[in-house]
Amino acid sequence: MENRLSAPTRLEDIAARVGVSRSEVSRVLNGRARAGKSVGAATRDRILEAAREMNYSPHRAAQSLVSGRTNTAALMIVIDRQAKASPFLEDHDAPDELSPHYHEILGGLTYTLNEYGIHLMLAQCGGPNIDPNVAMEQIARSHTCDGLIITDMMIDDVRPAILDQTGLPYVVRGSSPQPDTVAVGMDNAAVGYEAVKYLYGLGHRRILFYNIRRELMVGQGRFEGMCRAREEFGLHATLEYRDDVHHQNGVYTSLLQRLQEPNIPTAIFAEDEISALGAERALTEAGLRVPEDVSVMTCLNARFMRLVAPHLTVLNVRLNEVASQAGHLLAKMVQGEVVERKQVFLQPILEERGSTAPPRGNS
Amino acid sequence: MENRLSAPTRLEDIAARVGVSRSEVSRVLNGRARAGKSVGAATRDRILEAAREMNYSPHRAAQSLVSGRTNTAALMIVIDRQAKASPFLEDHDAPDELSPHYHEILGGLTYTLNEYGIHLMLAQCGGPNIDPNVAMEQIARSHTCDGLIITDMMIDDVRPAILDQTGLPYVVRGSSPQPDTVAVGMDNAAVGYEAVKYLYGLGHRRILFYNIRRELMVGQGRFEGMCRAREEFGLHATLEYRDDVHHQNGVYTSLLQRLQEPNIPTAIFAEDEISALGAERALTEAGLRVPEDVSVMTCLNARFMRLVAPHLTVLNVRLNEVASQAGHLLAKMVQGEVVERKQVFLQPILEERGSTAPPRGNS
DNA sequence: CTGTTAGCGCTTTCAA
DNA sequence: TTGAAAGCGCTAACAG
Numbered sequence: 001m002e003n004r005l006s007a008p009t010r011l012e013d014i015a016a017r018v019g020v021s022r023s024e025v026s027r028v029l030n031g032r033a034r035a036g037k038s039v040g041a042a043t044r045d046r047i048l049e050a051a052r053e054m055n056y057s058p059h060r061a062a063q064s065l066v067s068g069r070t071n072t073a074a075l076m077i078v079i080d081r082q083a084k085a086s087p088f089l090e091d092h093d094a095p096d097e098l099s100p101h102y103h104e105i106l107g108g109l110t111y112t113l114n115e116y117g118i119h120l121m122l123a124q125c126g127g128p129n130i131d132p133n134v135a136m137e138q139i140a141r142s143h144t145c146d147g148l149i150i151t152d153m154m155i156d157d158v159r160p161a162i163l164d165q166t167g168l169p170y171v172v173r174g175s176s177p178q179p180d181t182v183a184v185g186m187d188n189a190a191v192g193y194e195a196v197k198y199l200y201g202l203g204h205r206r207i208l209f210y211n212i213r214r215e216l217m218v219g220q221g222r223f224e225g226m227c228r229a230r231e232e233f234g235l236h237a238t239l240e241y242r243d244d245v246h247h248q249n250g251v252y253t254s255l256l257q258r259l260q261e262p263n264i265p266t267a268i269f270a271e272d273e274i275s276a277l278g279a280e281r282a283l284t285e286a287g288l289r290v291p292e293d294v295s296v297m298t299c300l301n302a303r304f305m306r307l308v309a310p311h312l313t314v315l316n317v318r319l320n321e322v323a324s325q326a327g328h329l330l331a332k333m334v335q336g337e338v339v340e341r342k343q344v345f346l347q348p349i350l351e352e353r354g355s356t357a358p359p360r361g362n363s
Numbered sequence: 364m365e366n367r368l369s370a371p372t373r374l375e376d377i378a379a380r381v382g383v384s385r386s387e388v389s390r391v392l393n394g395r396a397r398a399g400k401s402v403g404a405a406t407r408d409r410i411l412e413a414a415r416e417m418n419y420s421p422h423r424a425a426q427s428l429v430s431g432r433t434n435t436a437a438l439m440i441v442i443d444r445q446a447k448a449s450p451f452l453e454d455h456d457a458p459d460e461l462s463p464h465y466h467e468i469l470g471g472l473t474y475t476l477n478e479y480g481i482h483l484m485l486a487q488c489g490g491p492n493i494d495p496n497v498a499m500e501q502i503a504r505s506h507t508c509d510g511l512i513i514t515d516m517m518i519d520d521v522r523p524a525i526l527d528q529t530g531l532p533y534v535v536r537g538s539s540p541q542p543d544t545v546a547v548g549m550d551n552a553a554v555g556y557e558a559v560k561y562l563y564g565l566g567h568r569r570i571l572f573y574n575i576r577r578e579l580m581v582g583q584g585r586f587e588g589m590c591r592a593r594e595e596f597g598l599h600a601t602l603e604y605r606d607d608v609h610h611q612n613g614v615y616t617s618l619l620q621r622l623q624e625p626n627i628p629t630a631i632f633a634e635d636e637i638s639a640l641g642a643e644r645a646l647t648e649a650g651l652r653v654p655e656d657v658s659v660m661t662c663l664n665a666r667f668m669r670l671v672a673p674h675l676t677v678l679n680v681r682l683n684e685v686a687s688q689a690g691h692l693l694a695k696m697v698q699g700e701v702v703e704r705k706q707v708f709l710q711p712i713l714e715e716r717g718s719t720a721p722p723r724g725n726s
Numbered sequence: 727c728t729g730t731t732a733g734c735g736c737t738t739t740c741a742a
Numbered sequence: 743t744t745g746a747a748a749g750c751g752c753t754a755a756c757a758g
Contacts, residue, residue, distance in 0.1 A: 008504060008530075010751060021729045026753060040727055055529075057504035061427035062751035065734045070424065072484070079474050096474035096683055100667055103466050106485070111442050111459035114487040119507075121435065121484045122469070124477040141371060141420035143735095144482075167371075248670045274670050304463055307611045307637050308671050320459055373735060384745045389737060403743055425735035428750045506751095 009054040017054070018046050025051075029058070064143070072119045073330055074145040075109060076136050076159075077102070080126035100274075101301045101319055105151065105173060108323030116331035121145055133162060140166040146334040149173055149326055153217040169333035172343075173326045175217040180341050182333065184326040186317045187345035188221025189228070194315060194348060195297060196229035196239065199267040203358045204295065205235065208258070208265035210251055210275060211243040219243060240265060248278035255282035266359035267295040273305045276312055280355075291357035300351065313356040315348040322346055372417040380417070381409050388414075392421070427506070435482050436693055437508040438472060439499050439522075440465070443489035463637075464664045464682055468514065468536060471686030479694035484508055496525060503529040509697040512536055512689055516580040532696035535706075536689045538580040543704050545696065547689040549680045550708035551584025552591070557678060557711060558660060559592035559602065562630040566721045567658065568598065571621070571628035573614055573638060574606040582606060603628060611641035618645035629722035630658040636668045639675055643718075654720035663714065676719040678711040685709055 011029075015022045020043055026032075028047045050056075064070050079095060110120050123145070125135035140148060140163055148170040150159050160181045163170045172183035192211075199207050209226055212219035223243070230239045245254040251270060258264065259282065270276035276298035283294050290296050290311075300306065300314035325344065333339050374392075378385045383406055389395075391410045413419075427433050442458060473483050486508070488498035503511060503526055511533040513522050523544045526533045535546035555574075562570050572589050575582035586606070593602045608617040614633060621627065622645065633639035639661035646657050653659050653674075663669065663677035688707065696702050 008506075011753095012751080022751090023730080023753075024728055027728085030753085032754095043728090055500075055504060057501050059428070059751050060505045060507045061424045061433065062734090063753080064424035065422070065428055065736090065751080066753050068734080077473070079470070079477065096470045096687065097666055098466060098470040098473075100466065102469075103461060103463065106465075106469070107442070107459045107461040110440070110461075110485050110487050114442065114490060119484055119487060121482055122473050124473050124482060127477060137418075138420050141418060142423045143371075144423045274667065277671060303460060304637065305671075308640060308668075324459065374737095375735080385736080386738075386746080387744055390744090393737085395737095406743090422735050425750090426737080428735080428752090429737050431750080 008059075009051075009056045010059070011056075014047060014050045014054060014056060017050050018043065020047065029056075068143070069334075070143065070146050071117055072121050072145045073109075073113055073147045073149060073327075073334070074121045074123035074139060075105070075149045076123045076125055076132075076139075076151070078126040078132045079124055080128075080132075101272075103302050104319035105323040108320035109149065109327045112324040112327030113331060116335070118146070118331055118334065123148070133159060137162050137166060140168040140170075147171070147330045149323075149330060153177065154215050155217055155220050156215075157217075169330060171326045171330045171333070173323055175221060175345075176343060177217065179343065181343065182329055182339055182341050183343040184322050184329060185217075185343065185345055186319075186322055187347050188218050189225035190345075191299065191315055191317065191348045192222035192225025192227075193229045194225070194350065195269045196226055196233065196235070198350060199269065199295065199297065199356070200229070200233045200235070202267070202295065202356060204267035205238045205359075206240075206263060206265040206267070207235065207238065208240045208255075208268045209242070210245065210268070210270050210279070211241065212271045213246070214243050246271065246275065248274045248281075250278070251275040252278035252282045255279050256285065259283070259286045259288070265294065267297070267356070270296065270298040272301055273298055273309060273312065273314075276355075277309060290355050293360065295356040295359070297356050299348070311354040313353045314351050316351050317348050318346055371422075372414075372419045373422070374419075377410060377413045377417060377419060380413050381406065383410065392419075431506070432697075433506065433509050434480055435484050435508045436472075436476055436510045436512060436690075436697070437484045437486035437502060438468070438512045438514070439486045439488055439495075439502075441489040441495045442487055443491075443495075464635075466665050467682035468686040471683035472512065472690045475687040475690030476694060479698070481509070481694055481697065486511070496522060500525050500529060503531040503533075510534070510693045512686075512693060516540065517578050518580055518583050519578075520580075532693060534689045534693045534696070536686055538584060538708075539706060540580065542706065544706065545692055545702055545704050546706040547685050547692060548706065548708055549581075549682075549685055550710050551581050552588035553708075554662065554678055554680065554711045555585035555588025555590075556592045557588070557713065558632045559589055559596065559598070561713060562632070562658065562660065562719070563592070563596045563598070565630070565658065565719060567630035568601045568722075569603075569626060569628040569630070570598065570601065571603045571618075571631045572605070573608065573631070573633050573642075574604065575634045576609070577606055609634065609638065611637045611644075613641070614638040615641035615645045618642050619648065622646070622649040622651070628657065630660070630719070633659065633661040635664055636661055636672060636675065636677075639718075640672060653718050656723065658719040658722070660719050662711070669714075674717040676716045677714050679714055680711050681709055 011022045011025050015025045025047050028044050113120055123139050125132040151173040153174045155177055157177050160178045172181055174185040176183040211222050214220050268279050270279050276296055279296055280290055288294050297313040300316040329339055374385045374388050378388045388410050391407050476483055486502050488495040514536040516537045520540050523541045535544055537548040539546040574585050577583050631642050633642050642659055643653055651657050660676040663679040692702055
């Protein structure tokens with residue numbers, strides 16, 4: 001206690017020093033006082049100067065209490081000992097490891113929300129014996145934030161229903177199972193469709209499609225797109241589909257086994273960069289080259305992966321842009337604008353690099 | 364307004380319904396009412412039930428205002444159009460791209476703080492015409508959070524001095540230029556030293572050491588460690604040091620040029636995973652193999668990089684653990700515990716993989 | 727232009 | 743065990 005600092009400055013303190021009332025100081029500091037030419041101008045400057053000298057900074061809780069706004073948006077995340085931080089994590093991941101795709105989401109959200117003067121809070125809804133949805137509802141009801149972003153939607157996700165009851169503005173980053181929701185996501189059907197179409201266009205017929213779990217909206221969407229392409233290009237007999245193995249080791253192991261069977265695929269679509277690398281590892285071990293013997297493609301989730309695996313042909317799913325647009329919408333809703341309750345889908349962008357080529361024997 | 368929801372439940376509402384006073388409800392809900400066997404027990408249950416039925420959740424701003432606590436910690440980050448989000452980013456990176464090393468920091472911090480019931484807020488201190496330090500000071504003074512974490516320390520960093528004046532608890536993630544600061548970081552000198560020592564132990568004498576900018580504490584620390592090792596192992600003539608080129612393309616270009624000169628190094632230490640891959644690219648293009656012709660090692664900043672570049676020998680700088688320990692300390696400080704104002708350094712852990720080997724001609 | 731007053735929702739003495 | 747009252751720091755309606 002020896003180094004006790006002087007108590008933080010309040011409006012009251014400035015008022016006392018300048019010799020005016022609290023409200024006057026409040027008005028001046030909030031710009032609600034017209035810069036009239038009369039007496040005001042002088043006191044006005046004295047107030048501003050005093051505020052500066054005294055390092056005044058308004059108490060946010062007090063402001064929030066009266067204004068009803070926190071200037072904060074929350075991103076719901078779940079880190080848990082038991083459950084995983086995200087459906088995208090591997091089983092052996094440490095509990096404090098965030099799924100890599102959060103990286104882009106956080107960047108896009110933080111950057112965009114900042115343009116509206118809104119801070120981002122990570123609403124950790126995990127913990128022992130805690131139902132994430134209950135934790136989320138409490139955050140939503142406690143005026144902790146002005147709005148909420150939820151991600152990683154499941155096909156039976158009840159969070160939109162819960163949040164609708166609370167009245168808190170929220171936006172879904174991704175696809176929502178309920179159509180009547182503000183949501184910004186990737187067109188996952190397009191991802192599934194375009195992947196197959198692209199490989200088909202190169203001449204591939206034997207395609208192995210690794211998908212995300214279909215309990216997730218992403219997985220379901222990609223599945224539907226894949227089905228459409230399979231239909232359109234007549235690949236019923238030759239397009240293999242799997243959504244039961246995941247992550248690097250899962251795909252690696254599964255593919256290694258598959259390669260010992262007949263009619264190996266000439267092209268592989270992997271669910272993400274990490275599993276694409278798992279696929280490549282299996283191919284290499286089996287003595288196959290990419291792309292000469294087998295083509296591999298996947299989605300670009302994080303931009304720095306371009307530096308890490310620059311050879312991969314990818315569909316850029318633009319997580320940062322999705323998050324950014326979600327941020328814009330949420331900011332508008334928080335400001336009271338009425339936003340149409342519908343889903344916005346961005347299109348994936350093909351980035352063709354060295355891991356894909358026409359199959360052997362083709363041109 | 365047609366779908367107007369009922370106003371959120373207040374203490375008052377519960378009190379009215381049960382027929383007691385606000386204070387009574389407050390006490391019960393906060394467990395400040397002993398579970399006496401007398402009349403209390405009955406009203407107590409009715410209060411709890413009413414609170415549940417009415418979806419009561421305390422208004423955080425109101426609680427904060429009276430308690431003086433927000434149960435929030437903030438991580439200062441700077442995303443800016445002009446400046447870069449982090450000193451570790453490449454020039455061409457988009458403004459909304461977070462430096463990858465934040466990934467581990469965020470995971471470790473969020474996870475640990477959650478154990479104390481503390482949420483993490485990303486305190487974005489960037490923006491056009493905004494001095495990040497001023498923005499930080501305002502956040503510190505406005506009772507937006509109970510504590511602050513600052514990272515990416517520069518050797519002339521003034522943030523500790525600023526924060527000391529505000530009285531807000533804070534901890535430095537990394538090394539602080541001021542010794543009288545609560546800080547948790549990697550032993551950067553050990554990183555520089557151990558890297559050289561390890562390569563020396565393998566038999567390497569011509570070592571090329573790429574370092575982080577020395578304006579950063581990390582760079583300065585590694586430099587000092589490298590110097591000590593250079594001295595100890597008598598490598599004055601053969602250890603090349605550079606801290607003027609960075610990132611993947613910088614290292615790639617620089618190394619490609621170096622390889623055309625005589626006496627090429629037999630081992631390279633790169634500042635991070637991304638630049639290590641740049642170094643490997645240059646080596647490959649020059650017809651050199653890793654590790655047969657040249658060894659490459661770097662630091663492990665993000666754990667998932669093990670999956671992405673599993674062949675790299677690394678010094679694990681354990682960013683998540685550093686962040687986690689920083690979180691523990693901050694939580695204690697927030698709770699009023701007196702924490703010794705000194706710096707804690709974790710040791711890097713060598714993870715030997717396939718990118719390093721004894722130089723040609725050695726055993 | 728400026729001061730007075732009330733009140734945001736909660737916690738916490740202090741009495742009863 | 744419970745209620746009444748004060749107050750956290752701020753904003754805004756209403757007088758003057």
